[in-house]
Amino acid sequence: xxxxxxxxxxxxxxxxxxxxxxxxxxxxxxxxxxxxxxxxxxxxxxxxxxxxxxxxxxxxxxxxxxxxxxxxxxxxxxxxxxxxxxxxxxxxxxxxxxxxxxxxxxxxxxxxxxxxxxxxxxxxxxxxxxxxxxxxxxxxxxxxxxxxxxxxxxxxxxxxxxxxxxxxxxxxxxxxxxxxxxxxxxxxxxxxxxxxxxxxxxxxxxxxxxxxxxxxxxxxxxxxxxxxxxxxxxxxxxxxxxxxxxxxxxxxxxxxxxxxxxxxxxxxxxxxxxxxxxxxxxxxxxxxxxxxxxxxxxxxxxxxxxxxxxxxxxxxxxxxxxxxxxxxxxxxxxxxxxxxxxxxxxxxxxxxxxxxxxxxxxxxxxxxxxxxxxxxxxxxxxxxxxxxxxxxxxxxxxxxxxxxxxxxxxxxxxxxxxxxxxxxxxxxxxxxxxxxxxxxxxxxxxxxxxxxxxxxxxxxxxxxxxxxxxxxxx
Amino acid sequence: xxxxxxxxxxxxxxxxxxxxxxxxxxxxxxxxxxxxxxxxxxxxxxxxxxxxxxxxxxxxxxxxxxxxxxxxxxxxxxxxxxxxxxxxxxxxxxxxxxxxxxxxxxxxxxxxxxxxxxxxxxxxxxxxxxxxxxxxxxxxxxxxxxxxxxxxxxxxxxxxxxxxxxxxxxxxxxxxxxxxxxxxxxxxxxxxxxxxxxxxxxxxxxxxxxxxxxxxxxxxxxxxxxxxxxxxxxxxxxxxxxxxxxxxxxxxxxxxxxxxxxxxxxxxxxxxxxxxxxxxxxxxxxxxxxxxxxxxxxxxxxxxxxxxxxxxxxxxxxxxxxxxxxxxxxxxxxxxxxxxxxxxxxxxxxxxxxxxxxxxxxxxxxxxxxxxxxxxxxxxxxxxxxxxxxxxxxxxxxxxxxxxxxxxxxxxxxxxxxxxxxxxxxxxxxxxxxxxxxxxxxxxxxxxxxxxxxxxxxxxxxxxxxxxxxxxxx
Numbered sequence: 001x002x003x004x005x006x007x008x009x010x011x012x013x014x015x016x017x018x019x020x021x022x023x024x025x026x027x028x029x030x031x032x033x034x035x036x037x038x039x040x041x042x043x044x045x046x047x048x049x050x051x052x053x054x055x056x057x058x059x060x061x062x063x064x065x066x067x068x069x070x071x072x073x074x075x076x077x078x079x080x081x082x083x084x085x086x087x088x089x090x091x092x093x094x095x096x097x098x099x100x101x102x103x104x105x106x107x108x109x110x111x112x113x114x115x116x117x118x119x120x121x122x123x124x125x126x127x128x129x130x131x132x133x134x135x136x137x138x139x140x141x142x143x144x145x146x147x148x149x150x151x152x153x154x155x156x157x158x159x160x161x162x163x164x165x166x167x168x169x170x171x172x173x174x175x176x177x178x179x180x181x182x183x184x185x186x187x188x189x190x191x192x193x194x195x196x197x198x199x200x201x202x203x204x205x206x207x208x209x210x211x212x213x214x215x216x217x218x219x220x221x222x223x224x225x226x227x228x229x230x231x232x233x234x235x236x237x238x239x240x241x242x243x244x245x246x247x248x249x250x251x252x253x254x255x256x257x258x259x260x261x262x263x264x265x266x267x268x269x270x271x272x273x274x275x276x277x278x279x280x281x282x283x284x285x286x287x288x289x290x291x292x293x294x295x296x297x298x299x300x301x302x303x304x305x306x307x308x309x310x311x312x313x314x315x316x317x318x319x320x321x322x323x324x325x326x327x328x329x330x331x332x333x334x335x336x337x338x339x340x341x342x343x344x345x346x347x348x349x350x351x352x353x354x355x356x357x358x359x360x361x362x363x364x365x366x367x368x369x370x371x372x373x374x375x376x377x378x379x380x381x382x383x384x385x386x387x388x389x390x391x392x393x394x395x396x397x398x399x400x401x402x403x404x405x406x407x408x409x410x411x412x413x414x415x416x417x418x419x420x421x422x423x424x425x426x427x428x429x430x431x432x433x434x435x436x437x438x439x440x441x442x443x444x445x446x447x448x449x450x451x452x453x454x455x456x457x458x459x460x461x462x463x464x465x466x467x468x469x470x471x472x473x474x
Numbered sequence: 475x476x477x478x479x480x481x482x483x484x485x486x487x488x489x490x491x492x493x494x495x496x497x498x499x500x501x502x503x504x505x506x507x508x509x510x511x512x513x514x515x516x517x518x519x520x521x522x523x524x525x526x527x528x529x530x531x532x533x534x535x536x537x538x539x540x541x542x543x544x545x546x547x548x549x550x551x552x553x554x555x556x557x558x559x560x561x562x563x564x565x566x567x568x569x570x571x572x573x574x575x576x577x578x579x580x581x582x583x584x585x586x587x588x589x590x591x592x593x594x595x596x597x598x599x600x601x602x603x604x605x606x607x608x609x610x611x612x613x614x615x616x617x618x619x620x621x622x623x624x625x626x627x628x629x630x631x632x633x634x635x636x637x638x639x640x641x642x643x644x645x646x647x648x649x650x651x652x653x654x655x656x657x658x659x660x661x662x663x664x665x666x667x668x669x670x671x672x673x674x675x676x677x678x679x680x681x682x683x684x685x686x687x688x689x690x691x692x693x694x695x696x697x698x699x700x701x702x703x704x705x706x707x708x709x710x711x712x713x714x715x716x717x718x719x720x721x722x723x724x725x726x727x728x729x730x731x732x733x734x735x736x737x738x739x740x741x742x743x744x745x746x747x748x749x750x751x752x753x754x755x756x757x758x759x760x761x762x763x764x765x766x767x768x769x770x771x772x773x774x775x776x777x778x779x780x781x782x783x784x785x786x787x788x789x790x791x792x793x794x795x796x797x798x799x800x801x802x803x804x805x806x807x808x809x810x811x812x813x814x815x816x817x818x819x820x821x822x823x824x825x826x827x828x829x830x831x832x833x834x835x836x837x838x839x840x841x842x843x844x845x846x847x848x849x850x851x852x853x854x855x856x857x858x859x860x861x862x863x864x865x866x867x868x869x870x871x872x873x874x875x876x877x878x879x880x881x882x883x884x885x886x887x888x889x890x891x892x893x894x895x896x897x898x899x900x901x902x903x904x905x906x907x908x909x910x911x912x913x914x915x916x917x918x919x920x921x922x923x924x925x926x927x928x929x930x931x932x933x934x935x936x937x938x939x940x941x942x943x944x945x946x947x948x
Contacts (some may be wrong), residue, residue, distance in 0.1 A: 038883050119730060119835035162675040173673050173681070176650055191922035197831040198863050199647050200900035201686055203907055203915050203945050204927045207683035208649070212559065212675055229732035256593060258703035298775050300883065355673040361593035426674035430759040433677055441677050448665035453678045459933030471677050 014096035016101040021128040023275055024077040027061060027103070034062040038319040045084075045104035049151075051350035051400060052435055057084060057098035061357055062106045066182060066221040067191055072105050073219065073465075074188030075080045080463045085215045086127060086448035087154030088118040089201075089446065092353050093434025095161065095214055099469040105219060107156055111139040122179060122196050123351075124224040127156025142228035146171035148260075151431065155223045161432035163211030165334070169388030170262040170294065171228065171256075173430065178211050182222030186461035196224060209456075215431050215467035217460050231294035235304060236328045237319035239311050240286040244268050244371060244383070247287045248364045250314040251387045255360045257310070259303055263292035264388030268314075268371065271382040280340030289316070289387075290335055292328070335384070340431055341384035342395055349397040356420035357429030367425050370416045377408050391429035418443070433471045442471065484556050490575040493532040497553040501535060501577070505547055519558075520577035522565040523625075523813075525874060526909055531558060531572035536580045539663055540656060540695040546579050547693065547939075548662030554937045558892050559689045560630030561602060564860045565910025567826050569635065569688055573943040578692060581630055587611040588696065594652060599696040601630025613852065617701040620645035620736075623904065624810040629697045636686030639810070643700065643729075643738040643862030644768065647904065652685050656696030660935035670698060683930075689941035705768035709778060710737075711793035712761040713785050718742050718845060718857070721761045722838045724788040725861045728833045729731045731784070732751050732778055736750035736944040737766035738862030745812055747858040747942050750816030753808040763790070763861075764809055766802070775910035798801075809858070816869055823871040826883045830894035831865035831903030839896050841866055865903035870899035892917070907945045915946065 028035050030367060037059045038043070046056030057275075058081075061072045076083045082102025098104065110126035116251035116462055117123065118141040125134060130152045134145050147382035149158060149165035157163070159181065163297065171177070180194030184208075193206035210217060241247040247266055256259060267275065273285045291307065293300045308319055322331045343351055358366040369383070374381045374394060385392025394416065396409035417427045417440050427433075442450050454472055457464075464474050479794070495529075502509050505771035518536060520530030528592065531588070532555075535546045545730045550557045556576025563570060572578065584600035590612060591597065592615040599608060604626045608619050623632060623639035631637070633655065645651070655669030666678035694756055715721040728735060740763060741749065747759045765781065767774045782793055796805045808815075817825055832840040848855045859866025868890065870883035891901045891914050900916035901907075916924050928946055931938075939946050 020765065045936065063777060117833065117835070119726075120833035121730070121732075122833065125698065129828070138916075162679070164673055168673060175645070175673070185922070191926060192920055193923055195900045196833045196898040197865075197900045197903065197919065198834070199638055199642060199649070199831055199865065199903050201829075201887060201898045201902045201904050201906045203686070203917055203924075204930060205636070205649065205679075205682045205686050206681045208542060208927060213681050219677075229730075246769055254595075256595070256703075258850055296773075296776055298776060302770055315906075331875075338697075354674075359591065359594035359596065359670045360672070361591070363752050391671075393674065424670040426669045426671040426676045428675045429671065429673050432675045437676075444676055444943070446666055448659070448663050449667055449680055452659070452675075452680060454684075455933050456930055458931050474942050 018079055018101055019081045019103060020079055020268050021338060022061055023075060023081055026075050027059060027072065030059050034068070035058040036060050037337055045086050045096065045106060046098050048089050048096045049350050050092050050094045050095060050436065051318055051398070052094040056098045057104040059100055059108055060104045061070055062109055064109050064123045066184065068109065068220050069105060069184045069219050070188045070190055072103065073186070076103055077186065077463065077465055080465060081097065082465050082468050083219070085156065085160065085219045086465050087157035088130060088159065088466065090151035090153045090436065091161065092431045095432060095434045095467070095470055097435060098119050099435065107225050108154065108220065116141060117144055117196065120196060121223055121227045123227055124222060127154060127220050127223060129155050129157065131158065135166060138227060140323055142230050145225060145227055147174060147177055150339065155218045155225065159211050159220050160213065160215050160221050164429065164430040166263045166265055166386060168386060170260055171322065174211050175208060177226045177439050178207055179226060180192065180224040181207050181210050181220055182245060183210055184220040184362050185218045186223055186466050187227060193407050210340040212432065214434065214470050216457060216470055233297040233300045234292065234294055234328065236292045236331055237377040238283060238315045239289045239291065239319050239437055240284045241288070242286070242315045244287045245368055246316065247289050248367055248387060250316055251289065252360055253310045254307055255388055256304065257308055257431040258444055261303060261307065262294040264292040265335055266387040266392065267338065268383040271342070271384060274341045274345045274382055275334050277340050277432070278337060278344060281334055290331060292431045337396065338382060338384050342397060346380050346397045348399065350400045351395040352413060352430070354394045354413050354416050355426055355428045356417055356429040357389060358407060358420050358423045358425030362423040363387060363390050366425065369419060370394055373412055373415060377412055379408055381407060389429065390425065433469060479641055493555045493577060494553055497555055498533055500549050501533060501546065504549065505542070506595060508538065508542070510534050519560050519570065519580060520572050522563050524566050524568045524569060525826050526571055526575045528569040528571040531578040532578055533575055534578045534776045534939040535580045536582050536583055539644065540658065543579060543581065543658045543693050543695050544662045545663055546577065547658050547660070551662055551937065551939055554939060556939050556942050557629065557693070558940065558941050559634065559693045560676055562604060562626070564625035564631065565635065565908065566905045567910050569906060569908045569941070569944055571909060573909065582628065584863065590615060591670065592617055594670060595701045596698055597701055598696060599629050601628055601694050601697060604630050605629065605632065612701060616704055618704050621648060621651055621700060624813065624914045629699065630694045631692050633685050633697050634687065636904070640739055640860060640905045642860060644734055645708060645739055648685055649682060650669050651700045652681055652697060652831060654698040654865035655681050655684050657684055658695055659692045660940050665744065686901045686906065688944050689906065689942055690931060691693055693885045696929055704911040707771040707774040707861060708766065708768055709774050710766045710796040710801070710805055711763065712792050713790045714762045715762065716760070716789045717763045719838060720788040720790065721763050722841055722861060723788055724785045725763065726834055726837055727784045728781055729862055733780055735765060735781065735862060736768040736778060737764065739809055740859040740866065741812065742857040742863040745816070745858060748815045748819045748856055749808050749812050752811060752818060755808055764805060776806050776843060810858060812858050813869065816871060820854050820871045822873065823868040824874045825871055825875045827905070828887050828890050829902045829905040830891055830899055831863060832894050832897045832899030836897035837864050837898065839879055840894050840899065843893060844868055847886055847889060851886055853879060853882055853886070864899065871874055880901060894908065909944060912946055
């Protein structure tokens with residue numbers, strides 16, 4: 001996060017709408033010490049984990065309540081100035097960049113767990129609660145919240161980007177796990193979507209319209225999600241393969257057999273090496289699946305036997321076990337740190353991360369050619385994947401000051417996305433569209449579906465003040 | 475379905491928009507033998523399984539392709555005449571009634587299974603394919619489609635109402651199981667939403683906006699859904715309890731323990747009696763759970779042991795097994811026929827069916843008072859429930875010619891819904907809003923959320939021609 005920032009040439013047309021002094025004065029008066037125009041604060045709120053950059057927002061409001069968010073939006077709306085919700089800054093797609101100017105609304109102080117309904121397997125939180133804080137808060141109930149995008153992201157941000165991660169193959173994504181939301185609309189009104197009932201046919205699914213809307217339709221101020229009983233037994237293992245192809249083909253068969261595996265992650269040999277260096281591990285430097293199994297002791301054993309047998313058919317070695325909770329944590333921490341390990345492996349670099357997801361049978365087709373192309377390009381990269389879902393990430397580690405490297409990486413990314421789309425997949429499995437995939441989304445969804453999205457956006461946010469410039473251009 | 479029809483006093487304000495001769499002529503010319511204005515055909519398309527009635531649509535188009543649907547919508551749009559999609563007519567909420575006049579678009583001839591991707595666990599069908607036809611088509615692949623609302627509904631209709639049913643407790647609802655759609659918009663344009671990838675963060679979730687939109691935003695012309703490997707072992711059992719309360723409390727604990735039960739259905743003693751009479755069964759005439767367990771043989775045995783132990787704690791008897799596939803089919807057919815059995819138990823009656831769903835811990839609170847109130851009212855009723863999801867149905871069996879009985883049933887329904895809403899639940903778990911729950915939806919969602927739904931509707935269908943008068947009034 002201290003890597004040098006380069007000017008991006010990827011940003012869409014910027015139509016900066018300057019916040020007038022009258023607005024800044026009104027915000028200062030309303031929010032006093034919860035308001036800042038200090039450059040360092042603005043810069044912190046004007047960037048994320050992507051390689052994109054833009055001038056920072058003109059001010060930051062530190063909201064502490066739904067009322068704060070509503071008041072900030074109402075004031076901004078008066079002057080038709082953009083508002084950009086900010087959780088913890090872990091976006092990989094430029095969601096937080098003030099590409100059209102505007103005010104950042106930081107919800108990280110809205111970090112209360114509001115109500116744990118252990119008896120219903122639900123919990124309601126403010127949007128600034130992170131997934132780790134949530135799991136800490138519910139630990140004593142014997143329940144857990146499985147969605148794990150790697151970063152300790154906020155529940156608000158995870159909802160807004162329809163996040164998922166390592167556990168999604170078993171437990172689904174934010175799409176499946178958000179039951180209800182409170183949202184501040186573009187008019188500053190507070191609405192509620194959904195209820196705590198497990199299912200409902202009550203009108204339009206506004207909850208799922210908001211989940212994945214990337215702050216462009218409203219600011220999420222409360223999130224109700226499902227919890228799950230902690231599994232009686234948990235086992236984690238690594239399995240090394242002679243090639244990425246073997247690991248991928250084993251994964252395809254595991255999923256086709258319906259094994260309820262909880263995590264099934266791929267690292268290529270190069271990425272294992274990076275992770276070993278960073279985390280002082282001694283994992284065999286071969287293509288590897290990191291797996292986790294949840295269930296009853298007997299159920300877990302059944303899954304393990306099935307998966308070991310499939311892996312062996314593809315030349316996979318005998319599983320190496322991470323038997324204790326501490327060893328498991330070490331292993332998954334290493335996996336989650338792959339991104340940071342990769343960044344450190346090339347000092348000063350930035351990562352351009354891909355995020356395609358394809359139907360499981362097409363995973364080998366989608367992935368193997370990308371690896372060949374990356375190797376041929378000479379750009380350093382890492383490869384990790386939630387392969388049980390058909391989702392993987394190539395991270396091209398570019399010198400941000402080298403236009404050539406950036407162009408090459410973008411070219412690789414374009415080939416990779418177009419291949420995924422041809423195979424019936426999506427340009428983004430879990431990171432969102434943000435600034436970087438606007439054109440790919442048109443290719444994927446078609447102009448008719450994009451027109452429908454834009455019609456909805458214009459109807460709900462006629463002045464285009466909610467995180468403008470993301471998902472599509474108006 | 476041959477029960478006498480009574481004039482309803484429940485219909486919202488009718489603003490009939492008469493189809494001009496020019497439109498009828500143009501449709502006749504375009505669709506020839508696929509077009510009918512015969513009264514008997516129109517009447518078949520102007521009613522459903524609800525107790526509601528309205529004058530029939532003015533004409534019926536039998537669409538055989540997406541192009542047919544598109545052309546019919548475009549012609550209707552020219553004259554601002556409503557279109558009402560029709561699958562098989564199994565709605566329970568008046569979705570098919572031409573309350574503002576218009577043309578019925580019957581998609582039952584669009585009944586092709588377009589592509590089975592067994593290797594990806596997905597299938598794409600035309601909207602007129604029924605769930606039984608779909609399962610027949612995929613039988614040889616070793617996969618199945620689990621969503622089972624009882625009626626042999628079409629996939630188009632199930633998508634439009636966000637249907638679920640007996641298997642939802644394990645496999646989710648149409649919300650979780652539809653991957654992608656093709657939709658004809660209010661302008662007659664054809665759009666695609668979603669892909670066959672298992673997850674995606676690519677823009678607004680139009681798929682889930684359409685799922686549950688009850689034909690008010692577009693006509694669904696293609697549906698891609700998930701399939702699941704047929705479980706290695708399936709066991710079905712019934713368990714009798716001394717009271718509904720005991721059966722419900724056992725269910726609550728089964729769910730709280732995280733048992734991955736595939737079906738968990740409640741019938742009260744009275745409904746068991748009705749089912750016994752209709753299906754010539756000899757089930758013990760007590761409150762009863764009908765359960766099904768899916769998994770490996772060992773996994774199923776574990777679930778059975780856990781559930782039997784919980785049931786015994788609440789006075790449940792030893793399970794009665796439906797061991798063979800034939801016995802299982804007989805049992806579930808009897809369950810699915812509970813509605814028809816109940817209708818026949820009071821000749822000439824119509825059923826007013828409730829559909830609330832509450833957080834699981836509140837199920838006893840939601841259900842038991844309703845039973846007392848129904849008993850006190852003297853109106854015959856049946857009680858079935860997908861209780862594992864907190865969803866249950868009271869069916870009040872009224873004489874359609876008795877305004878008193880109808881008023882009493884509506885009063886019972888109102889009390890039941892308001893209780894569910896107070897308990898954090900929803901007015902409709904799976905039937906949809908249709909004509910009958912418009913006011914309840916306002917109570918549940920609040921005027922802010924309803925305003926957002928209406929804004930979306932008006933933006934996408936400015937002339938309000940797509941199944942108008944359902945979900946909300948404009």
